[in-house]
């Protein structure tokens with residue numbers, strides 16, 4: 001038992017060491033990986049939009065595509081959601097939780113994202129016999 005615990009700890013340590021050494025090998029430099037605190041904060045906020053607006057704002061059909069959206073348009077919509085000028089089903093809740101400088105940072109973030117055409121899976125006919 002004691003030996004097993006020792007071995008697992010050693011394995012865990014090796015894994016941590018290998019994974020941290022693995023980062024630069026994957027083609028990224030330390031500078032690419034380390035984000036400044038404001039960047040990290042904005043990217044974390046942006047990640048909370050992904051469930052509906054897709055990764056980096058590239059939504060699948062149906063939801064607004066935020067990637068490459070004009071900064072001023074984005075900010076105006078978010079402020080309108082925030083103060084209730086634009087009726088919304090969910091966005092008033094998101095906007096009210098953001099400060100104006102966070103909205104500006106998100107506007108800059110999403111406007112800088114590349115639009116990637118959505119690849120929607122082809123419609124499939126469901127079969128009752130599962131063949």
Ligand code: HEC
Nearest residue numbers: 045048049051052064074077078088089090091092094106
């Ligand atoms: C639960 C799903 C959901 C999430 C999460 C979400 N949105 Fe939305 N978003 C919507 C819907 C739905 C609309 C249409 C307005 C409405 O009914 O609320 C919308 C509209 C918008 C619009 C206006 C788009 C246009 O073309 O006018 C912007 C900008 C926007 N969202 C930004 C964001 C940002 C930024 C976040 C993250 C902080 C976010 N959304 C998170 C569902 C979501």
